[in-house]
Amino acid sequence: xTVLAPDGGTAAPPGPMAAVSCEQITYxxxxxxxxxxxxxxxxxxxxxxxxxxxGAGKTTTIRMLVTLxxxxxxxxxxxxxxxxxxxxxxRRMIGYVPQLLSADGTLTGWENVQLFARLFDVPRKQxxxxxxxxxxxxxxxxxxxxxxxxxxxxxxxxxxxAQALVNAPRLLVLDEPTVGLDPIARTDVWDYITKLxxxxxxxxxxxxxxxxxxxxxxxxxxLMHLGHIRATGTPADLKAALGEHVTLDExxxxxxxxxxxxxxxxxxxxxxxxxxxxARRLG
Amino acid sequence: MSAAPAAPPAASAxxxxxxxxxxxxxxxxxxxxxLCWVEVxxxxxxxxxxxxxxxxxxxxxxxxGETFTRIHAIPTPHGIPYLAYLAPxxxxxxxxxxxxxxxxxxxxxxxxxxxxxLMVTPTPRSALITGKAFAAGLRSVxxxxxxxxxxxxxxxxxxxxxxxLIATAFxxxxxxxxxxxxxxxIAGLAxxxxxxxxxxxxxxxxxxxxxxxxxxxxxxxxxxxxLTKFNPLSYEVDALRGLLIGTxxxxxxxxxxxVCVTVAGIGAAAALLxxxxxx
Ligand SMILES: Nc1ncnc2c1ncn2[C@@H]1O[C@H](COP(=O)(O)OP(=O)(O)O)[C@@H](O)[C@H]1O
Ligand SMILES: [Mg+2]
Numbered sequence: 001x002t003v004l005a006p007d008g009g010t011a012a013p014p015g016p017m018a019a020v021s022c023e024q025i026t027y028x029x030x031x032x033x034x035x036x037x038x039x040x041x042x043x044x045x046x047x048x049x050x051x052x053x054x055g056a057g058k059t060t061t062i063r064m065l066v067t068l069x070x071x072x073x074x075x076x077x078x079x080x081x082x083x084x085x086x087x088x089x090x091r092r093m094i095g096y097v098p099q100l101l102s103a104d105g106t107l108t109g110w111e112n113v114q115l116f117a118r119l120f121d122v123p124r125k126q127x128x129x130x131x132x133x134x135x136x137x138x139x140x141x142x143x144x145x146x147x148x149x150x151x152x153x154x155x156x157x158x159x160x161x162a163q164a165l166v167n168a169p170r171l172l173v174l175d176e177p178t179v180g181l182d183p184i185a186r187t188d189v190w191d192y193i194t195k196l197x198x199x200x201x202x203x204x205x206x207x208x209x210x211x212x213x214x215x216x217x218x219x220x221x222x223l224m225h226l227g228h229i230r231a232t233g234t235p236a237d238l239k240a241a242l243g244e245h246v247t248l249d250e251x252x253x254x255x256x257x258x259x260x261x262x263x264x265x266x267x268x269x270x271x272x273x274x275x276x277x278x279a280r281r282l283g
Numbered sequence: 284m285s286a287a288p289a290a291p292p293a294a295s296a297x298x299x300x301x302x303x304x305x306x307x308x309x310x311x312x313x314x315x316x317x318l319c320w321v322e323v324x325x326x327x328x329x330x331x332x333x334x335x336x337x338x339x340x341x342x343x344x345x346x347x348g349e350t351f352t353r354i355h356a357i358p359t360p361h362g363i364p365y366l367a368y369l370a371p372x373x374x375x376x377x378x379x380x381x382x383x384x385x386x387x388x389x390x391x392x393x394x395x396x397x398x399x400x401l402m403v404t405p406t407p408r409s410a411l412i413t414g415k416a417f418a419a420g421l422r423s424v425x426x427x428x429x430x431x432x433x434x435x436x437x438x439x440x441x442x443x444x445x446x447x448l449i450a451t452a453f454x455x456x457x458x459x460x461x462x463x464x465x466x467x468x469i470a471g472l473a474x475x476x477x478x479x480x481x482x483x484x485x486x487x488x489x490x491x492x493x494x495x496x497x498x499x500x501x502x503x504x505x506x507x508x509x510l511t512k513f514n515p516l517s518y519e520v521d522a523l524r525g526l527l528i529g530t531x532x533x534x535x536x537x538x539x540x541x542v543c544v545t546v547a548g549i550g551a552a553a554a555l556l557x558x559x560x561x562x
Contacts, residue, residue: 066403068560088405096403102396111324118317119404121310147328163400 017080019044019203025074034060036227047204049218057227058207062175066096095164099175103159105149120167134162154185174206211248230255311410318414319421337429340377370434371523372496378423382462385419386470409553419463420456427455441527451526457541458519464548471555496520515544
């Protein structure tokens with residue numbers, strides 16, 4: 001991958017530049033603090049998992065990182081570029097797949113990817129090749145000229161990955177990439193994500209509330225609960241710290257005092273509704 | 284707050300690091316082309332809307348137009364046949380109807396998660412709105428072309444000067460760009476599709492009847508003549524009539540008014556876009 005430029009930020013810790021650095025970031029909805037002074041550091045090339053139950057603040061953190069929300073406090077840099085002062089530059093480095101399925105069903109798969117190639121200023125000469133390449137990498141060549149409305153949930157996720165990919169991003173941000181998918185489609189989507197990471201050496205930031213996925217696919221984890229980061233480390237370290245034969249589920253319970261299935265907030269209902277509407281869109 | 288990095292890393296070797304007013308203009312032009320391209324794709328995939336939307340103007344020309352021609356109720360300037368006088372007004376009206384409901388599309392895109400993803404591409408909000416406004420304009424031009432053909436079939440003689448036809452398309456784009464921005468602004472306030480539908484329906488007819496689309500300003504009551512001056516549709520129709528049937532029109536004023544309200548509309552809709560994306 002590209003050689004990393006030296007870090008220009010003054011507040012970043014010494015050593016090579018981080019892919020993502022969040023310092024004390026905070027976001028509030030009205031009086032409710034969804035993300036509370038969170039620090040995160042993601043190294044280039046790493047697959048980083050942000051774990052937590054529904055309502056933990058994962059999506060809000062992601063939305064700040066991709067410049068959709070402005071943190072009310074704190075500072076985020078992506079490969080040394082500040083999201084608050086240079087959002088356009090940050091957007092050029094990120095491929096983002098939001099939590100809810102988001103392809104335009106009235107367009108074909110090819111048109112969906114072509115749209116993002118154009119919006120990311122992929123030069124005209126390279127466009128066709130990049131679009132076809134991204135679709136091929138996601139196994140969508142045969143379905144490329146069908147309308148996305150006819151796609152299955154797993155195919156729409158792969159189409160979204162193709163959209164995120166066409167820009168050759170340095171950082172891939174996936175918000176619950178497999179939520180609402182059936183187990184076969186989940187494995188399928190993960191096969192494609194793994195392939196991407198191995199082929200292009202991309203840095204991947206993903207959120208999930210599936211512990212098995214975090215355990216299998218992530219190099220580093222951060223456990224999030226009620227807007228706070230409770231623990232960070234590799235899956236092995238987190239488990240080893242609590243003794244032998246400990247599962248990640250137990251680790252999580254240890255740090256949060258709860259299981260992943262209970263949220264205990266009023267936000268829970270909204271999230272359930274969202275997950276359901278995702279499921280409905282999947283058909 | 285720390286200084287910006289001395290050498291910000293480019294996203295990939297092939298993509299130029301952005302900067303400068305020329306880059307911004309080129310980028311804006313490219314976004315407009317892209318969003319118009321999307322609109323063309325959508326029209327190609329679903330042509331039914333093109334036909335269903337042709338029904339109303341056809342009825343206006345065929346029934347209302349033919350009837351009022353016969354009863355000579357409306358005095359037209361220079362004794363122009365009423366149907367010819369009406370045709371540009373109906374073009375303006377069908378463009379208005381396309382544009383005023385364009386905000387529904389942006390609400391649909393919000394609900395489908397498409398808008399969020401558009402907003403994380405390197406596209407400033409104003410460029411996104413401008414692109415969409417032009418896309419609405421393009422759709423209106425396609426709709427206007429249908430009306431021109433209909434009028435020709437009914438024996439109305441409109442101009443065949445290609446330059447004037449291009450100028451006509453330009454005016455239709457400008458008018459629709461404004462009304463689509465009005466619609467997207469209302470979308471940013473109403474946030475919901477059903478509310479936007481209601482407001483859209485409530486304002487289209489008043490906009491239509493308080494313009495010079497159906498009758499000359501001179502025959503209107505005094506208070507309506509005043510309202511007409513504040514209705515951008517009047518300026519659009521005035522320009523369209525000047526171009527298509529050669530009535531005297533204040534082209535400069537028409538274009539200035541349409542450009543100004545469009546720029547204001549883009550500003551308002553762009554300011555409300557984050558609210559729409561969040562809601
Ligand atoms: N648009 C919103 N308005 C108000 N509260 C919100 C909104 N989005 C999220 N929240 C609240 O913020 C908290 C964090 O939500 P979120 O970041 O979506 O969590 P997660 O992605 O971990 O499930 C929750 O309590 C949720 O109810
Ligand atoms: Mg979430």
